[in-house]
Amino acid sequence: MTTSDALRYTRIPLNNGSGAIPAVGFGTLIPDPVATKQATKAALEVGFRHLDCAERYRNEAAVGEAMQEAFKAGTLRREEVFVTTKLWNTNHRPERVKPAFDASLRRLQLDYLDCYLIHTPFAFQPGDEQDPRNQQGRVIYDSGVTLVETWHALERLVDDGHCKSICLSDITLEKLREIVAAxxxxxxxxxVESHPYLPEWELLDFCREHGIVLLAFAALGHAMEPRLVDDPVITAIAQRVHKTPAQVALAWAVQRGTAFLTTSTKPQRIRENFEISAIPEDAMREIRNHITTNVRFNTVVETGVPGFIPRAK
Known part of the structure; x- marks a missing residue:
């Protein structure tokens, strides 16, 4: 392994002493379970050791099967993989947290989780319908529980010993301050969503101050317009360092101290997203100083409805 290639193996220590999170992560938001299993196996084979799952994706069982096959084949040990999954919005009430957590563990075929996230700070009407809507098609929220109450229920999961760390997702700096205080x-x-078009520097500074890892989803802009990988600053750097624009954007994420997630079902793209190398410091400065586009692709922080997950049928 050369020094520049070491970037892809970066691990960031967690503030609660429960280990370290691999900076290079694979997201499993893939609609088809068969494709999920194949992509997860491909990700583990090329070197990904951080898998990001969610109850809401409805494919935890497929991720679990892919991991179990690798464990049984002897190519991977459980302790080598950092596994995250998420509490969905309909399970925010404290009495629903542990049953939801246990159900995710069963589907993933694991006896502990490295990280359990509150998927969004928004509580939805509790029940089996993941996307509760009224007759006007608007989300039915649950005013009977606060985020702090949900957080305290997650703390009890850590006390029970089956959850190594607890985390938040799709949260604003204001809401994060509230949880950190309580x-x-x-x-x-x-x-949170973060990429060169949404660097979230203020949030990152707060996270650094409190030893919290910022984990960027949509690290390549989720192929939405304007396309991050077509940005002239990034494409010029890519040409100069003989890397793809995607690899440049992902290297930027790790070198500024964050972790990232990418998702793909294409083996070549999965390999490309793992095989990142360090970019020069002048390239890091160019991305920070010369990219002026500012765009958020996912409005989940305003609604609690993830923009990349299709509505339930």
Whole structure:
């Protein structure tokens, strides 16, 4: 392994002493379970050791099967893989948290989780319908529970010993401050949309101050317009360092101290997204100073409805 290639193996220590999160992560938001299993196996084979799952994706069982096959084949040990999954919005009431957590563990065929996230800070009407809507098609929220109450229920999961760290997702800096102030066990990770078009510097500074890892989803802009990988600053750097634009954007994410997630079902793209190398410091400065586009692709922070997950049929 050369020094520049070491970037892809970066691990960031967690603030609660429960280990370290691999900076290079694979997201499993893939609609088809068969494709999920194949992509997860491909990701593990090329070197990904961080899998990001969610109850809401409805494919935890497929991820679990892919992991179990690798464990049984002897190519991978459980302790080598950092596994995250998420509490969905309909399970925010404290009495629903542990049953939801246990159900995710069963589907993933694991006896502990490295990280359990609150998928969004928005509580939806509790029940089996993941996307509760009224007759006008608007989300039915649950005003009977606060985010702090949900957080305290997650803290009890850590006390029980089956959850190594607890985390937040799709959260604003204001809401994060509220949880940090009220928490007995601080968030270890905050997962938010972040990329060169949405660098979230203020949030990153707060996370650094409190030893929280910022984990970027949509790290390549989720192929939405304007396309991040077509940005002239990034494409010029890519040409100069003989890497793809995607590899440049992902290297930028790790070198500024964050972790990232990418998702693909294409083996070549999965390999490309793992095989990142360090970019020069002048390239890091160019991305920070010369990219002026500012765009958020996912409005989940305003609604609690993830923009990349299709509505339930």
């Amino acid at each position: 928490a007995r066990i601080k968030p270890a990770v905050v997962q």
